[in-house]
Amino acid sequence: MNKILPALVLGTVAVMPAGAVVDKNFNYHVDRFADIEVLRYEVPEFDRLTLNQKKMLYYLGEAAQMGRDIIWDQNGIYNLQVRQLLENIYRNYKGDRDSKDFKAFEKYLKQVWFGNGLHHHYSTDKFTPGFSEAFFTAAVKALPADMLPLADDETAEAMLAKLTPVIFDPTVMPKRVNQDGSQDVVVTSANNLYGPGVTQAEVEEYYNKLKNPADPRPVSYGLNSRVVKDEKGNISEEHYHLTGLYGPAIAQIIYYLDKAKEYADNDAQKAYITKLIDYYITGDLRLFDEYSILWAEDTKSDVDFVNGFIESYGDPLGMTGAWESYVNFRNNKSSDRTHKISSNAQYFEDNSPVDKRFKKEKVKGVSAKVINAAMLAGDAFPATAIGINLPNSNWIRAEHGSKSVTIENITEAYEMASHGNGFNEEFVIDAPTRKMLDDWLYITDMLHTDLHECLGHASGQLLPGVDGDALKENGSTLEEARADLFALYYLADPKLQELGILENPDAYQAEYYKYMMNGLMTQLNRIELGKDVEEAHMRNRQLIAKWVLEKGKKKGKGGKDVVELVKKNGKTYVRINDYKKMRELFGNLLAEIQRVKSEGDYKGGNDLVQKYAVKIDPKLHKEVLTRFSTLDIPPYRGFINPVYTPVTGADGEITDITISWPESYAEQMLRLSDQYSPLTGKVKAHK
Numbered sequence: 232m233n234k235i236l237p238a239l240v241l242g243t244v245a246v247m248p249a250g251a252v253v254d255k256n257f258n259y260h261v262d263r264f265a266d267i268e269v270l271r272y273e274v275p276e277f278d279r280l281t282l283n284q285k286k287m288l289y290y291l292g293e294a295a296q297m298g299r300d301i302i303w304d305q306n307g308i309y310n311l312q313v314r315q316l317l318e319n320i321y322r323n324y325k326g327d328r329d330s331k332d333f334k335a336f337e338k339y340l341k342q343v344w345f346g347n348g349l350h351h352h353y354s355t356d357k358f359t360p361g362f363s364e365a366f367f368t369a370a371v372k373a374l375p376a377d378m379l380p381l382a383d384d385e386t387a388e389a390m391l392a393k394l395t396p397v398i399f400d401p402t403v404m405p406k407r408v409n410q411d412g413s414q415d416v417v418v419t420s421a422n423n424l425y426g427p428g429v430t431q432a433e434v435e436e437y438y439n440k441l442k443n444p445a446d447p448r449p450v451s452y453g454l455n456s457r458v459v460k461d462e463k464g465n466i467s468e469e470h471y472h473l474t475g476l477y478g479p480a481i482a483q484i485i486y487y488l489d490k491a492k493e494y495a496d497n498d499a500q501k502a503y504i505t506k507l508i509d510y511y512i513t514g515d516l517r518l519f520d521e522y523s524i525l526w527a528e529d530t531k532s533d534v535d536f537v538n539g540f541i542e543s544y545g546d547p548l549g550m551t552g553a554w555e556s557y558v559n560f561r562n563n564k565s566s567d568r569t570h571k572i573s574s575n576a577q578y579f580e581d582n583s584p585v586d587k588r589f590k591k592e593k594v595k596g597v598s599a600k601v602i603n604a605a606m607l608a609g610d611a612f613p614a615t616a617i618g619i620n621l622p623n624s625n626w627i628r629a630e631h632g633s634k635s636v637t638i639e640n641i642t643e644a645y646e647m648a649s650h651g652n653g654f655n656e657e658f659v660i661d662a663p664t665r666k667m668l669d670d671w672l673y674i675t676d677m678l679h680t681d682l683h684e685c686l687g688h689a690s691g692q693l694l695p696g697v698d699g700d701a702l703k704e705n706g707s708t709l710e711e712a713r714a715d716l717f718a719l720y721y722l723a724d725p726k727l728q729e730l731g732i733l734e735n736p737d738a739y740q741a742e743y744y745k746y747m748m749n750g751l752m753t754q755l756n757r758i759e760l761g762k763d764v765e766e767a768h769m770r771n772r773q774l775i776a777k778w779v780l781e782k783g784k785k786k787g788k789g790g791k792d793v794v795e796l797v798k799k800n801g802k803t804y805v806r807i808n809d810y811k812k813m814r815e816l817f818g819n820l821l822a823e824i825q826r827v828k829s830e831g832d833y834k835g836g837n838d839l840v841q842k843y844a845v846k847i848d849p850k851l852h853k854e855v856l857t858r859f860s861t862l863d864i865p866p867y868r869g870f871i872n873p874v875y876t877p878v879t880g881a882d883g884e885i886t887d888i889t890i891s892w893p894e895s896y897a898e899q900m901l902r903l904s905d906q907y908s909p910l911t912g913k914v915k916a917h918k
């Protein structure tokens with residue numbers, strides 16, 4: 232679990248701290264449909280980059296966008312064909328574009344763009360079209376023959392017969408990632424990471440044969456491949472590389488990585504770009520590990536990037552990496568903050584409320600910086616994370632450390648776009664608490680992310696002989712809880728004032744209030760009535776909030792509850808009566824969860840998760856949904872990218888790169904499909 236998803240998407244409001252460098256007139260809002268809002272993000276400090284750095288950023292951005300088709304195809308075997316078909320209808324439709332059917336079609340296409348395919352990016356459920364099958368059939372038949380994206384030897388009728396149930400039948404490919412362990416999760420997941428007919432048992436057997444349990448430095452098996460079965464029933468991997476699967480897209484990525492390399496910040500960076508290109512050429516996972524080590528150890532470069540098959544959330548077996556890219560550069564002002572935190576990592580480890588046996592004697596490999604995203608792509612686009620911690624390989628993390636980053640301009644955009652959306656007025660108990668959130672939530676939220684990423688995940692150790700996977704299906708939830716609790720505990724520590732990171736010793740209360748309100752109430756907005764909490768980060772937040780609610784009964788000052796749910800005018804609110812005691816409780820739970828992890832106590836962990844993290848009070852759930860529905864706050868948000876344009880001099884040399892935000896959501900998506908679609912044969916000419 233190495234990316235932080237934005238809890239704030241719900242729309243917690245905070246104003247910027249005085250002195251923050253933002254353009255007050257910047258328009259964050261781009262589009263709104265279904266459960267989605269699309270935003271744009273600013274790129275602060277872009278102007279401070281040198282021409283070489285801008286060029287590097289530009290070429291890395293091109294390399295990023297050239298991978299877009301890969302994630303579409305990984306997400307589902309028909310996604311690219313459906314995308315071309317829908318876009319051609321969208322461009323060519325000659326009927327009434329204000330009709331109900333066309334409006335529903337447009338909404339559906341926007342959802343498909345956002346999901347990088349036919350399934351929701353978060354729930355992974357298939358989208359339900361709001362237009363009729365008759366409308367769709369007529370629109371396809373009205374297309375000129377050269378606008379039908381037919382597969383080899385396919386007739387228009389055959390394509391229509393194939394794709395109609397894929398789009399309209401809710402029982403066909405219903406979920407992209409099925410994690411219901413009582414079923415064959417490979418067969419029942421609609422992604423394209425496993426070929427037709429391949430079963431979970433076959434995949435597991437295949438990899439068990441490949442793996443050598445005695446290897447202390449194993450490659451990340453399956454990271455860059457699709458597992459297929461031939462007519463004889465033999466299982467094999469189709470690797471993603473230059474002359475393999477996704478070759479045409481990988482060729483474009485390599486071309487632009489090579490251009491970017493010319494402008495690398497230093498030799499170390501040049502070396503790992505070369506290594507990454509070698510890996511893309513061969514598909515050799517050992518080269519990817521070598522690249523990852525060089526990348527993790529480069530903490531100097533200003534412009535930086537991720538480009539590859541990285542996170543495995545999209546694979547029910549957690550092996551294959553979804554293609555993604557982040558291009559970014561250091562946010563100097565805020566990196567100063569995380570530098571102070573990570574250079575004091577040992578202090579935080581030594582003073583945590585955890586049993587000594589479970590602490591690291593020497594905390595290693597905590598490197599952290601704050602970045603500005605400059606280009607998001609693949610699985611990180613349009614929905615994106617606010618923090619990342621890579622590489623994912625466990626032995627590389629243990630031996631070489633990892634890079635932990637907080638993406639400041641994305642967090643900033645979420646916050647700014649939420650301002651004035653009515654959320655705080657609806658859910659925060661009173662005006663003084665709202666004022667406190669306005670004043671302090673922005674900075675404490677950022678700090679929470681920093682502490683979670685730089686210290687939380689890196690802290691603690693397993694007792695000798697304990698299996699890292701002992702907590703099984705609760706592993707992610709408990710790991711996220713551990714990191715969150717570490718962050719919550721230290722947000723209230725005077726060390727932060729001593730280090731000059733947070734001026735007001737009471738500022739932490741803003742984050743505490745938000746955390747409890749979110750964990751007990753407002754995050755329920757993302758869940759359908761009648762369902763349980765499923766996603767690991769959401770389970771973790773509810774676990775912590777409900778545990779503290781229960782354990783704090785009558786334990787606050789004057790015998791009051793530390794935190795309580797109170798009714799005002801028939802509405803439920805969180806009231807916190809004793810913030811100091813709350814910190815103590817966070818510390819107690821941190822100690823307990825660290826014990827569970829260190830001892831590999833499956834039962835202890837499972838009891839916590841089952842008791843606090845999963846179940847929802849249906850009455851409160853309904854109330855939260857009703858109150859949200861009056862606000863029109865989208866549960867999910869994502870971004871379009873800025874446009875970078877090279878300015879060329881008389882001799883054709885690039886003299887500058889400009890940044891602008893000229894496009895609507897649909898315009899950007901259509902342009903990407905036109906110019907950055909190597910797998911459908913549409914690529915702009917190299918200059």
Ligand code: ZN
Pocket residue numbers: 232233234235683688710711714
């Ligand atoms: Zn985390």
